[in-house]
Amino acid sequence: MNNILIAGVGGQGIVLASKLIAFAASGNGMDVMGAETIGMAQKGGSVTGFLRTASAEKGEKLYCPMFPKGKGDIIIAFEPSEAVRNISCLKKGGTVIVNTNPVMPVTAALTGGSYSGSEMTDYLRELEKGSYIKLFAEDMAARCRELGNPRVLNILMLGLTVKSGTIDGITAEDIKNAIRKNVKPQFVDMNIGALESICS
Amino acid sequence: MHKEYLMGNAAIGRAALAAGMSFISGYPGTPSSEVLETAAKYRTDKTYVEWSVNEKAALEAAAGAAYCGARSMVTMKQVGLNVASDPLMSLAYVGVKGGMIILVADDPGPISSQTEQDTRTFALYSKLPCFDPGSVEEAYRMVRDAFELSEKYRTPVILRPTTRICHGYASIDVYDESEYLEIPAEGFVKDSSRWVIFPKLSYNAHMAIEKRNRELSSLLSSYEGNSFERGTLKTGIASHGISAAYVSEALEGLSEKPSFLKVGTPFPFPEDLAVGFLKSCDEVYCIEELDPVIERELTYLCGEYRLDTHILGKLSGDVHTAGENDPSYVNSLINSVLGNVLQTERMPDPPALPARPPVLCAGCPHRASFYAVKCAMKGKKAVFCGDIGCYTLGNAKPLDMVDTCLCMGAGVNIAQGIGRADPDTVCFAFVGDSTFFASAVTGAINGVYNGADMTLVILDNSTTAMTGHQPHPGTGRTMMGDIVEKIDIGAVLKGVGVTEVVTADPFDHEKAVRTVADTALKKGVKAIIFKSPCAMLIRPEKAYSITDKCTGCKGCIRKIGCPAIVIENEKVKIDTSLCTGCGLCAQVCPFGAIER
Ligand code: SF4
Numbered sequence A: 001m002n003n004i005l006i007a008g009v010g011g012q013g014i015v016l017a018s019k020l021i022a023f024a025a026s027g028n029g030m031d032v033m034g035a036e037t038i039g040m041a042q043k044g045g046s047v048t049g050f051l052r053t054a055s056a057e058k059g060e061k062l063y064c065p066m067f068p069k070g071k072g073d074i075i076i077a078f079e080p081s082e083a084v085r086n087i088s089c090l091k092k093g094g095t096v097i098v099n100t101n102p103v104m105p106v107t108a109a110l111t112g113g114s115y116s117g118s119e120m121t122d123y124l125r126e127l128e129k130g131s132y133i134k135l136f137a138e139d140m141a142a143r144c145r146e147l148g149n150p151r152v153l154n155i156l157m158l159g160l161t162v163k164s165g166t167i168d169g170i171t172a173e174d175i176k177n178a179i180r181k182n183v184k185p186q187f188v189d190m191n192i193g194a195l196e197s198i199c200s
Numbered sequence B: 001m002h003k004e005y006l007m008g009n010a011a012i013g014r015a016a017l018a019a020g021m022s023f024i025s026g027y028p029g030t031p032s033s034e035v036l037e038t039a040a041k042y043r044t045d046k047t048y049v050e051w052s053v054n055e056k057a058a059l060e061a062a063a064g065a066a067y068c069g070a071r072s073m074v075t076m077k078q079v080g081l082n083v084a085s086d087p088l089m090s091l092a093y094v095g096v097k098g099g100m101i102i103l104v105a106d107d108p109g110p111i112s113s114q115t116e117q118d119t120r121t122f123a124l125y126s127k128l129p130c131f132d133p134g135s136v137e138e139a140y141r142m143v144r145d146a147f148e149l150s151e152k153y154r155t156p157v158i159l160r161p162t163t164r165i166c167h168g169y170a171s172i173d174v175y176d177e178s179e180y181l182e183i184p185a186e187g188f189v190k191d192s193s194r195w196v197i198f199p200k201l202s203y204n205a206h207m208a209i210e211k212r213n214r215e216l217s218s219l220l221s222s223y224e225g226n227s228f229e230r231g232t233l234k235t236g237i238a239s240h241g242i243s244a245a246y247v248s249e250a251l252e253g254l255s256e257k258p259s260f261l262k263v264g265t266p267f268p269f270p271e272d273l274a275v276g277f278l279k280s281c282d283e284v285y286c287i288e289e290l291d292p293v294i295e296r297e298l299t300y301l302c303g304e305y306r307l308d309t310h311i312l313g314k315l316s317g318d319v320h321t322a323g324e325n326d327p328s329y330v331n332s333l334i335n336s337v338l339g340n341v342l343q344t345e346r347m348p349d350p351p352a353l354p355a356r357p358p359v360l361c362a363g364c365p366h367r368a369s370f371y372a373v374k375c376a377m378k379g380k381k382a383v384f385c386g387d388i389g390c391y392t393l394g395n396a397k398p399l400d401m402v403d404t405c406l407c408m409g410a411g412v413n414i415a416q417g418i419g420r421a422d423p424d425t426v427c428f429a430f431v432g433d434s435t436f437f438a439s440a441v442t443g444a445i446n447g448v449y450n451g452a453d454m455t456l457v458i459l460d461n462s463t464t465a466m467t468g469h470q471p472h473p474g475t476g477r478t479m480m481g482d483i484v485e486k487i488d489i490g491a492v493l494k495g496v497g498v499t500e501v502v503t504a505d506p507f508d509h510e511k512a513v514r515t516v517a518d519t520a521l522k523k524g525v526k527a528i529i530f531k532s533p534c535a536m537l538i539r540p541e542k543a544y545s546i547t548d549k550c551t552g553c554k555g556c557i558r559k560i561g562c563p564a565i566v567i568e569n570e571k572v573k574i575d576t577s578l579c580t581g582c583g584l585c586a587q588v589c590p591f592g593a594i595e596r
C-alpha cells in the first residue's frame, strides 16, 4: 500500500505527475485511487492530489482516494511551504520528497512578507534529525535550468521519488512507460530525458 | 469489460455512452464539466453533444430528446440546477419517454461554488428519484441503473455525485465498445394529453407521482446501492456518498463493529431497509455532507414506526453542520463515538506558512481590464459589481475591484439597483463572455428598458476559462466540432438598445483608461467590451525583465499584483517561466524599468 500526497502550487503540473504514478501502478496490477484539486484553486493556489495504491494479492483494499491525517507514506512536494502545509498527513517515519525552490505568493510580495523557502527546508531538516521523516530535498529549479526547460519539474519530482526507493512496486521503467502512453508524442523524449537525468 | 483508470466524471460520461445515451447537453460548472467533455470525446456517430447557453436551455433540450425516446443526459453543477429549476419542476409532472438523467454535481466545502446546497433536498422537493454514488465505480454502475429506472417509470432521474467522486480517480471495470447498448429513439409522437402541461394533467400526475414514489421506496430497499450491514454493537452509523467510503475505511479492522446503513438513493428513501437498521440500534450517528437528509428521514421513521432509537447528527449538534467531511474527521468522529482513543504523534510546530490564495494568472487580460477601470475611476465614488468566472479573482488585493458577487449574471442587475438607491455612485458591472450569454443579456435589456445609468464591462477572453476553456456562442465552435457563425456580443447589445458600445484592448493601458473615463460618466446603459484572449489559450510572448533603472519602489506589485513579479533577495524580479510578455507591468512602471 502506498498512501501518497502530491502537493504544490496550481500550475506546477501536479495532475500529470499523479496520473503517471497511477498509470504505472495500475500497469503493475495494483488497485489505484486518486483525487485532484480542479477549479478555482488551480490558479496559483495551494493544491494537493491524493494517490493510493494497493495490492489485492496482499489483501489490501481501497475504499476512497483520500486518507486520514497521519496515514501518509510519502509527500511529494513541488514547493517547500506546501510540504510543510501538508506535513500532518504523514505517518511517523514517512518520506518527504521536496523541491527546495520556493514559489513566492503574490500576497507575500505585496505585504513585503519575508518568505524565502529556506525556513521551510530548515524545518524539514529538523524533522529529519528528530527521525519524524525521511527527507529527499533538491533544488529542482536549478535542474530545470540545467535542462533548459521549466516544464519538466513534475517529471523531475517523479524521478527523485523513484530514486528515493520509498515507493512500493514502481520503477523508473514503469514511469517511462507511463510517459510514453500519456504524454503527447512530441514531448515524450524531453520528459524521458528529464527522468533519466535523475534516475536511469 | 476491461479495467481503466478513470476520473469520476469521465466514468459517468463513458457509462452514459455505454448505456446507449444519444443526447447530452449541459452548461459548464465545477465539478461537473468533464462529464460532457468525456461524452464529446468518446461519442459515437449516434451521439449528439452540446454545451447549451445555460442550464435551463440544456435541461429543456435534453427533455425534448427524451420525449422522442432517446436516452438523454443533462449536466450541471448544483447552482446550475437553480437556473434549470423551472423546467425541472414541470418536467417532473410531464415525465419522459426515453431515459433521462439530470446529472447535478454537488460541491461540499464549498470548494468552487457559491452555495452548499444539497441536490438530495432538491430531489425531495421536485419528487424525482435520486442516485447518490459513493465511489467512481458505483457512479459508473448507477448511470445504467438510473437510465433503466427513468425509462421504466417515465420520469427524469437525478444523479448527484459530489466533488470527491467527480474528481476522484479509480481503476474500474468498464464496458467494451461491443457491449454498448443501442437504444433507438422512436421519434416524437404527438399526444397533447401527455406533453402539454395543464392543471388537470398536473393534478393527475401529482397523484401518480406520490404513488410511484411509495412503490419505489420499497423497491429501492433491495437496490444494491443501498446497504445495511449488521454490526456487533448497538450503535449504528448511517452515511452516504464519499462519506460512506470514509466510514467503511474507518471501520476496517475494528473488532466490535457498529451497524452501518449506506444510502445510495436518498429519494425515494429505502424505508424498509432503514427500519431494519433502526431496529438493530439504540443510537444512530448520521454522517452526512450538506443537508441532514438521512438524519431527517430516520428521525421521521422513528416517529412513524414508534421506535426509540436515538438519531444523532447535524440537527442534534453532534456532527459539523457545514463544510465537507474528510477521512480524518470521519475517523475521529467514529472512534470517539465508539470510545476508542486514537494515538497521535506530535511534531515540532512548523514555521508560519505563507498564505497562498488563488490569483489571476500572469498575463491574464482581466487584470489589465480591472486596472484600467480602477485608474479611470480613481477618486470617484464608484461601485464594481462582479460576477461568476475567473474574474471573481479580481477581488483580491491589490486590484480589489469586485465589490459584489452573487450568482451568474447578477452583477448587471445589482449595479442597476445600487444606482437607484445610491444615485451619486458610478455603477459598473463586470461580466465574462460566457456568463454574458448564459444570463446577463436579460440584465442588459432590463437596464435599457428601465433607463438605468450604468456601465457594463464585458471581459471577453473568447472562452469559458474558469471551468476549463469550453466554447460558447461567441466562440464560433460547437461540441460537435462544427464551425458556426460567432454571435457578436457588441451586436447583441446594440440589438437590445445599448447605444454606446465600445471595444478596447485592455493591454493598451492608456487608451483603455481613456475609453473608460469617456464612457462611464455618460447617461444610460453603456458597454465596454475588453477583448483579449485568456492567457492560457495563447502562446506566451518573450518575457519582460527588470533593468537596473528599477528603484525598488514595488509600484508594479502594488498596482497590478502579477504572480510573475516576485521579490528575490530584496529585489524585484520577473519569473520568466511565468511571464507571458503581456507588457502591462512595463506600462505601469513610473521609471520605465521593465523592458523586453
Ligand atoms: S485562465 Fe485565463 S481568464 Fe482565467 S485567470 Fe488565467 S488567464 Fe485569466
Ligand code: SF4
Pocket: B362, B363, B543, B544, B562, B563, B564, B565, B574, B578, B579, B580, B581, B582, B583, B584, B585, B586
Ligand atoms: S509582462 Fe509583466 S504583467 Fe505581464 S505577465 Fe509578464 S510580469 Fe506579468
